[in-house]
Amino acid sequence: MRPFEEIVTEYGPMVLRVCRAVLGPQDAEDAWSETFLAALKAYPDLPPGANVEAWLVTVAHRKAIDVTRASARRPVPVEALPERPSRVGRPEEWDGDLWRALGALPVRQRQAVVYHYLAGLPYKEIAALHGGSTDAARRAAADGIKTLRTTYPRPAEQREVAR
Template structure:
């Protein structure tokens, strides 16, 4: 069995991306540690043929969602995701995007996180979630379109009402390669 240290080394960056897509930096770092702690405990009983990326990203995703719920429950009314962090606190992700991802419906959020953030193919995500390839593909594309709409609304509130660019947007690239790029 692969020593767990190698698992952390190989997947640390992916778990970091998942946590930072759903949480603000301090909470994301907490969730990163919680993910690997939970994984470390369960690791000896992981089947030899397990899809490690799918297993770990599921733990990370669940930890991040739990964390987010907890924060929401205990947050003071003034504490808002739009609050600026301390100046020396690097902000790897646009807080508006973090907020938008959290507001997606579960199906779209699942597809966006596993495909665009984790980097699994549509096929792998379909297998992991027990969905059809086409459904995952559609959910991921709808999720990205939704995110773009929300981000455009937040970042350019004063923009004149141009027609949403979603309609003429070309289909998501036909390749199965995960990407977070979308054409405007």
């Protein structure tokens, strides 16, 4: 098996080009480094006669995906945070039954319902907070609302029960 230093020397420029093409110049060097760190660990287990170039491109591609995902989760700097004043007060001051019904929801559903319906965040921002997709955030909120409708009585139902 060839020394790993030779592999880096021979294929390093090609891997850097792949990283730059996928990520752009800002994140390419980090992905390049991550590629060769991962490759160094896996190199001793590489079968003899394996296509080293194709293997390194695959590793670089996966590292580029990791960098893309990590950057999508990073907060975006803004000059000032928008003020979103509360219109309903503190959660402890809400109807206790509603508070218990919200608390009984699975975490993702509860957060999606609270972030969308109480904080007014769009599903795209909820997805960014959770690290999932916009559709998953929308689905979680819809499932949470559906559960609340079955477990929490509507005001008209409360009046009928009180009679």
